[in-house]
Amino acid sequence: MINFSLLGAGRIGKMHAKIISAHPKANLKYVYDVNSKFSGLVAKSSKCKQASSPEQAIMSKEIDAVLIASATPTHTKFITMAAKAGKAIFCEKPIDLDIRKVNECFKKIKNIKVPIQIGFNRRFDNSHARAQQARMKKEIGELEMVVITSRDPEPPGINYLKAAGGFFRDTTIHDFDLTRFILGNDPVEKISAFGEALFDKNAKKQKDHDTAMFILKSKKGVLIHINNSRRAVYGYDQRVEVFGSKGMIISNNQTPSSVEKFSDKATNVKDPIHFFFIERYEQAYRDQFNEFIKCVVNKTKPKVNFEDGRNALIIANAAYESYKSGRVINIKF
Ligand SMILES: NC(=O)c1ccc[n+]([C@@H]2O[C@H](COP(=O)([O-])OP(=O)(O)OC[C@H]3O[C@@H](n4cnc5c(N)ncnc54)[C@H](O)[C@@H]3O)[C@@H](O)[C@H]2O)c1
Numbered sequence: 001m002i003n004f005s006l007l008g009a010g011r012i013g014k015m016h017a018k019i020i021s022a023h024p025k026a027n028l029k030y031v032y033d034v035n036s037k038f039s040g041l042v043a044k045s046s047k048c049k050q051a052s053s054p055e056q057a058i059m060s061k062e063i064d065a066v067l068i069a070s071a072t073p074t075h076t077k078f079i080t081m082a083a084k085a086g087k088a089i090f091c092e093k094p095i096d097l098d099i100r101k102v103n104e105c106f107k108k109i110k111n112i113k114v115p116i117q118i119g120f121n122r123r124f125d126n127s128h129a130r131a132q133q134a135r136m137k138k139e140i141g142e143l144e145m146v147v148i149t150s151r152d153p154e155p156p157g158i159n160y161l162k163a164a165g166g167f168f169r170d171t172t173i174h175d176f177d178l179t180r181f182i183l184g185n186d187p188v189e190k191i192s193a194f195g196e197a198l199f200d201k202n203a204k205k206q207k208d209h210d211t212a213m214f215i216l217k218s219k220k221g222v223l224i225h226i227n228n229s230r231r232a233v234y235g236y237d238q239r240v241e242v243f244g245s246k247g248m249i250i251s252n253n254q255t256p257s258s259v260e261k262f263s264d265k266a267t268n269v270k271d272p273i274h275f276f277f278i279e280r281y282e283q284a285y286r287d288q289f290n291e292f293i294k295c296v297v298n299k300t301k302p303k304v305n306f307e308d309g310r311n312a313l314i315i316a317n318a319a320y321e322s323y324k325s326g327r328v329i330n331i332k333f
Contacts, residue, residue, distance in 0.1 A: 002088075002296055005030040005057035006048075007078055008070030009038040012092060015278055016069050017046045019289050026293060032057040033070070058082050065090065065296055069119075071163060072097060072170075076105035079116065083109040088296045090289070092119040094173050095309040097165035099317060102310050109306075115295045117288070117302035118309035120177040122238075124291065125284040127251035131242045132182050134249040141246030146182055146224040148175045149239040151232035153276055155200040155210055167195060167209040167228065168323075169316040175214075175226045176315040177308060182242060183218050190217040192328045193319040200230055214319060235273040236280050254280065 004020050006013060009031055020028040032051040033039035043050040051057035058066055058081050065088035068078045076096050082089045095102045095118065109116075122128050135143050152171070156164070164170035179188060195209035203210040210230040217223055229237075240251040253273040261269040274280035288304075295302045311333055318329040 013069035140244035147241040151229040151237040
């Protein structure tokens with residue numbers, strides 16, 4: 001049994017608590033959140049102890065692994081503390097918003113041999129992973145284009161925007177990672193980015209974006225298009241198109257059921273697509289955790305590691321450079 005401490009009992013922390021508790025090889029021992037009301041609720045529902053400090057949650061001898069789901073600026077501190085204490089680490093994306101903090105953290109932990117997995121859950125989605133496999137096995141011949149559509153159902157509140165660190169680093173970072181996943185050993189080399197605040201007053205106030213579009217080019221010349229919105233009235237729009245010389249594979253939107261209604265007004269009417277990430281990526285969140293447990297038990301390297309977290313942030317930084325300068329930026333990892 002692998003004993004866990006959970007740091008952060010907010011939106012995604014609550015979900016992780018349920019996943020840890022439901023796993024046959026994992027046991028949630030401690031939860032810590034600066035807001036003790038939040039950690040109290042998780043402690044009650046998961047029947048675990050409420051830690052009084054991050055040190056207690058991370059350093060305790062009873063603990064084998066930590067799951068970091070607290071606010072982004074806390075991640076590098078908790079990763080460093082956990083690595084030094086010899087604990088296996090699962091950390092939510094992004095590692096941090098500041099590449100200097102990510103590099104400093106890497107320096108401190110690079111010689112410590114503990115598994116570190118970053119929460120790029122979309123790699124574990126069955127459909128996106130199937131599209132990636134099709135590309136790897138050349139089912140669609142030589143890869144030529146990747147098109148990623150990723151749109152949230154509704155914009156977050158101003159407080160979320162204040163802490164999130166900007167649309168590209170908070171949200172598009174998933175799509176930058178998915179791009180790297182699909183391309184495999186063909187690195188992205190160039191990026192051109194546009195961002196606008198077309199409808200969300202909070203985004204405007206924060207000088208952030210609610211709408212964005214990107215074009216990237218890989219070393220082998222594959223062209224990648226990513227488009228993001230913070231508002232899609234029909235739900236959480238998540239589609240990936242992988243196009244090559246012998247065809248195309250699409251990872252499409254999913255509906256809660258597969259029924260279609262036919263009437264005198266319309267035909268083939270489906271249920272609305274999933275509302276947001278917790279529902280849409282339920283299977284992916286579970287399977288990324290299964291993968292982490294396998295790594296801890298079998299002492300193998302995680303498939304999504306610290307370097308992947310760092311590289312996705314480097315692409316997001318290049319995207320901001322392109323947005324600000326209006327130029328195409330060469331990406332240097
Ligand atoms: N992989 C995904 O799909 C996904 C989805 C959502 C969020 N995230 C990431 O997960 C992290 C949390 O996001 P969220 O949406 O749950 O945010 P949230 O604001 O709902 O929760 C964050 C929690 O961290 C707590 N916290 C703040 N400082 C802390 C500290 N010093 N020690 C302990 N707890 C502290 C807050 O009190 C809060 O409960 C972020 O890094 C975010 O980018 C990932």
